[in-house]
Amino acid sequence: MILLLRLLLAAASGFLTYTSNEPLGWWLAGLVGMAGLYAALMPWRGQGPSLRSGALLGFTHALVLYLFMLPWIGVFVGNLPYIALAVFCALYALVMGVGGVAVARWRYGALAFPFVYLLVEWARSSFPFGGFAWVRLAWGQINGPLANLAVWGGPALVSLATAAVGAGLAVQFLRHRGVRVAGALTVLVALLAGLVTGWTVVDRDSVTVGEVRVAAVQGNVPRLGLDFNAQRRAVLANHVRVTEELAGEELDMVIWPENSSDVNPFADPEAGALVSHAVRAVDTPIVVGTITRDEVGDRNTMVVMDPETGRGAQHDKHFLQPFGEYMPWRDFFRLFSEYVDQAGDFKPGPPEFTVPVRDVVLGVATCYEVAFDPALRTAVRDGAQILSTPTNNATFGFTDMTYQQLAMSRMRAIEVDRAVVVAATSGVSAIVHPDGSVSQETGIFESGKLVETLPLRDSLTPAARFGDRTEYALIILGGILFAAALVGTRRQTTPKKETP
Numbered sequence: 001m002i003l004l005l006r007l008l009l010a011a012a013s014g015f016l017t018y019t020s021n022e023p024l025g026w027w028l029a030g031l032v033g034m035a036g037l038y039a040a041l042m043p044w045r046g047q048g049p050s051l052r053s054g055a056l057l058g059f060t061h062a063l064v065l066y067l068f069m070l071p072w073i074g075v076f077v078g079n080l081p082y083i084a085l086a087v088f089c090a091l092y093a094l095v096m097g098v099g100g101v102a103v104a105r106w107r108y109g110a111l112a113f114p115f116v117y118l119l120v121e122w123a124r125s126s127f128p129f130g131g132f133a134w135v136r137l138a139w140g141q142i143n144g145p146l147a148n149l150a151v152w153g154g155p156a157l158v159s160l161a162t163a164a165v166g167a168g169l170a171v172q173f174l175r176h177r178g179v180r181v182a183g184a185l186t187v188l189v190a191l192l193a194g195l196v197t198g199w200t201v202v203d204r205d206s207v208t209v210g211e212v213r214v215a216a217v218q219g220n221v222p223r224l225g226l227d228f229n230a231q232r233r234a235v236l237a238n239h240v241r242v243t244e245e246l247a248g249e250e251l252d253m254v255i256w257p258e259n260s261s262d263v264n265p266f267a268d269p270e271a272g273a274l275v276s277h278a279v280r281a282v283d284t285p286i287v288v289g290t291i292t293r294d295e296v297g298d299r300n301t302m303v304v305m306d307p308e309t310g311r312g313a314q315h316d317k318h319f320l321q322p323f324g325e326y327m328p329w330r331d332f333f334r335l336f337s338e339y340v341d342q343a344g345d346f347k348p349g350p351p352e353f354t355v356p357v358r359d360v361v362l363g364v365a366t367c368y369e370v371a372f373d374p375a376l377r378t379a380v381r382d383g384a385q386i387l388s389t390p391t392n393n394a395t396f397g398f399t400d401m402t403y404q405q406l407a408m409s410r411m412r413a414i415e416v417d418r419a420v421v422v423a424a425t426s427g428v429s430a431i432v433h434p435d436g437s438v439s440q441e442t443g444i445f446e447s448g449k450l451v452e453t454l455p456l457r458d459s460l461t462p463a464a465r466f467g468d469r470t471e472y473a474l475i476i477l478g479g480i481l482f483a484a485a486l487v488g489t490r491r492q493t494t495p496k497k498e499t500p
Contacts, residue, residue, distance in 0.1 A: 006040045006049060006053070007040075007056070007060050009036050010037060010057040010060040010061040010064075011060050011061065012036055013032075013033045013034070013036030013037040013039075013040065013061050014033065014060065014061040014062060014063070014064030015033070015064050015065070015068060016029045016030070016033030017029070017033035017034065017037075017061075017140065018033075018064070018065050018069050019033075020140030020141065021069060021139060021400070021407065022139075022142070022400065022404050022406065023400055023403040025140075025143045025407075027140060027142070027143045027144030027146075030137070030140040030141060030162060030166075031144075031165050031169065032169070033166065034163050034165070035165075035166040035167070035169035035170040037166065038100065038104070038110065038113055038163075038166055038167040038170040039170040039173070039174060040061070041057060041058075041097065041101050041104045041113075042104045042109075042171075042174050043104065044174065048104060049101055050101070051489070054097040054100055054101030055094040055097045055098050056097065057101075058094055058096045058100060059090050059091070059093050059094050059097060061093060062089065062092070063086060063087065063090040065090075066085070066086035066089050067083070069135060069404075070082055070085060070089075070134075070135070071399065071400075072396040072397075072399035072400060073085055073396075075395065075399060076395050077342075081323070081337065085132070089124060089132060089135055092123060092124040093120065095120050096117055096120040099113075099116035099119075099481075099486075100113055100117070102482070102485035102486050102488070103116055103481060103485045105485070105488075105489065106488075108179060110164075110167035110168055110171045110175075110183050110186065111167075111182065112481045112485070113163060113167045114160045114164040115160070115477050115478035115482075116481060116485075117137070117159070117160075117163040117478075118156060118159055118160045118163065118474055118475055119475045119478030119482060121156075121159055122156070122471065122475045129322040129328050130322065130372075133371040133373075134404070136159055136371075137158075137159040137162050137163065138156070138159040139155070139404065139411065140407075141158055141162055142407040142410050144194070145191055145194030145195045145198060146158050146162055146165070146190065146191070146194040147194070147410075147411055147414060148194045148197040148198035149161050149197060150414045150415040150463060151197060151201055151202055151414055151463055152197070152461075152462050152463060153463055153467055153470040153471065153474075154377075154415050154470070154471065155373070155411060155415070156467070156470065156471040156474060156475075157470065157471075158411070160474060161190045161193075164186050164187075164190055165186065165187050165190050167183070168182075168183035168184065168185075168187040168190075169183070169187060170183070171183035198435070202417070202434070202435050203433065203434040203435035204459075205455075207417065207458060207459035209385070209457065209458045210455075210456040211455060211456060212252045212253065212385075212386060212453070212454055212456055213251050213252045213451070213452075213453050214251070214252065214253055214254075214255065214386070214421050214431075214453075214454055215246055215249065215251050215254045215282075215449055215450065216254075216421050216431065216449065217239055217242050217254060217255070217260075217449050218423065218424055218425065218427060218429040218448045218449065218450075219235060219237075219238030219242050219257075219260060219425065219447055220238050220425070220426050220445060220448075221234075221235055221394045221425055221445070222234040222235070222238070232262040233263055233270075233271070235259070235260065236262070236263060236271055236274055236275075237274065239256055239257075239278070239425075240278045241447075242447050242448070243281060243282055243449075244281045245449060246281070246282050246451070247281045251282060252284065252360065253284060253285050253286070253287065253357045253358075253360065253362070254282055254284060254286040255388050255390060255421050255423045256287060256423060257391060257392055257423040257425040257429070258302070258366050258367050258392040258425070259290070259291075259300075259392040259425060260290070260390075260392075260423075260425060261274075261288050262290065262291055263290075263291075264290055264291050264293070265288070265290060267293070275305055276305075279305050279306070282307075283307050284307065285305065285306045285307070285357050286304075286305050287303070287362065287364070288302070288303055288304075288305050289301070289366070289390050290302075292314070292316070296347045297345065297346070297347040298344070298345060299316040299317070299347060299349055300316065300320070300325060300366060301314050301315070301316050302315045302317075302364050302366055302390055303355075304356075306358070312355070312356070313355040313356055315349065315352065315354075315355055315364040315366065316349025316350070317348065317349055317367075317368075317369060318348050318349050318350065318353070318369065318375070319348070319369040320348050320368070321368045324343055325343070325346040325368075326343065326345060326347075327344075330343070351374065351378060352382070353365060353369075353378050353379035353382070353384070354379050354384050360386065361382075361384050361385050362384060362385075362387070362388055363379030363380060363382075363384030363387040364379070364388050364389075364390070365379070365387070365388075365389050365412070366389070366390055367390070367391040367392060367393075369389075370389045370391075370405060370412060373467060376418075377415075377416060377463070377464050377467055377468075380416045380417075380418060380464045383458075385418070385458060386418055386421070386454060386455075386457075387413070387416070387418045387420045387421070388423065389408075389409045389412075389420060389422050390422075390423045391422065391425075392424070392426075393426060394425050394445075398444055402424060402427060402428045402444065403428065406428055406432075409422050409430070409432055410432050410436040410437075410438065413434050413435070413436050414435065415461065415463045415464070415467070416461055416463065416464045417457055417459045417464075418434055418457050419431070419432060419454040419457075421454070426444060426445050427442050427443055427446065428441050428442055428443070429442045429448065429450055430450070431450050431454070
């Protein structure tokens with residue numbers, strides 16, 4: 001009976017954590033959700049769950065979270081791949097549940113649990129095939145004060161702080177007075193650190209070195225009923241049409257979305273003429289999303305088209321989406337699904353994330369790349385003064401996907417202290433300021449344009465400089481605590497435990 005109550009608490013905590021993510025964005029619910037998770041793993045009246053039960057509790061929490069968070073994956077390929085991904089991601093939480101139960105037996109286990117949680121999150125975000133960083137705990141805190149901690153240690157530090165606050169809240173109800181005091185201090189320190197950082201460190205005018213007038217174009221996609229080739233040409237025509245509406249504006253650059261010219265303008269004369277017409281109409285460089293091909297293979301490319309110098313620098317997408325833009329182990333997975341051959345065969349570009357647009361260095365993280373820490377950190381270390389995240393979300397319809405992705409762009413803005421221009425084919429496009437706030441955004445499946453003057457920055461935040469080393473230090477500590485807890489559990493004579 002007690003195990004059933006724990007399972008219900010773990011499931012509820014997963015749902016609450018889901019609601020912290022966009023478009024709901026209830027960041028407080030994320031903290032309560034983590035409190036519920038740790039409470040499910042803690043001893044109650046001296047009796048705690050077994051390690052096996054902990055694995056089940058962790059899996060239950062994660063499965064509910066991902067089943068609610070990831071339905072957008074099934075829009076195009078059906079429910080089976082979506083459910084399979086949710087289950088696969090939840091398998092990592094088996095380890096988190098075991099580690100959580102082990103450290104929860106310590107007097108001050110609430111201080112160790114966040115490091116164990118982060119260790120498992122890092123593993124899920126890194127392996128296999130580059131991992132799936134889309135489901136990091138940090139993204140759900142973009143509307144709360146803990147998001148500001150990204151400037152110090154990126155999303156990893158935000159995830160750690162979120163788990164710490166949750167565990168600190170849990171011990172207020174299930175531990176004796178001394179531990180409750182430590183838990184309360186953890187909560188206060190984390191929240192105050194986020195607030196103070198937001199007031200004093202994030203978005204400082206002192207590092208602004210200039211301004212740039214930018215436009216983001218959202219051309220939208222046509223209605224269904226056209227064949228594939230006609231669809232692609234219609235998308236390009238839509239972006240040209242909306243760009244023409246910007247004629248006469250004083251602009252320094254225009255950013256189109258990923259796949260805005262899915263017909264290669266360098267190989268197709270008609271597409272090339274349309275792109276050239278748009279560039280002449282605004283008389284300013286346009287960063288165009290297209291497909292190019294070289295001796296290696298197809299590339300997902302963002303390329304600068306200048307009215308004076310023509311084709312300029314380009315960013316070939318480096319972090320490709322497995323099972324979408326490329327298919328790992330294609331022959332093997334073909335045994336299980338006929339959708340395998342619908343995956344692309346794109347080749348990754350070099351780990352270079354900047355393109356010069358006249359006198360401005362623009363950082364580019366195309367769509368899926370925004371979830372990966374190295375992309376925009378590398379961009380700012382290479383001199384990016386402003387950032388862009390061009391994306392194509394049309395395949396995923398009216399789902400939460402585009403809002404979840406916008407939350408990532410907002411946290412990246414805080415992390416590296418840069419304005420971010422989000423340009424999406426069908427929405428949501430947005431203008432994001434260095435403090436993570438959104439000043440303008442479009443709706444889904446509508447055409448539109450956003451124009452704003454944004455700051456250029458030359459700062460290097462602690463996260464940009466040392467974020468990877470900070471994360472490695474935190475996860476190494478998590479590994480040490482995890483191992484120590486398991487060893488201690490084996491050596492000690494444990495109190496009577498609930499049977500699974």
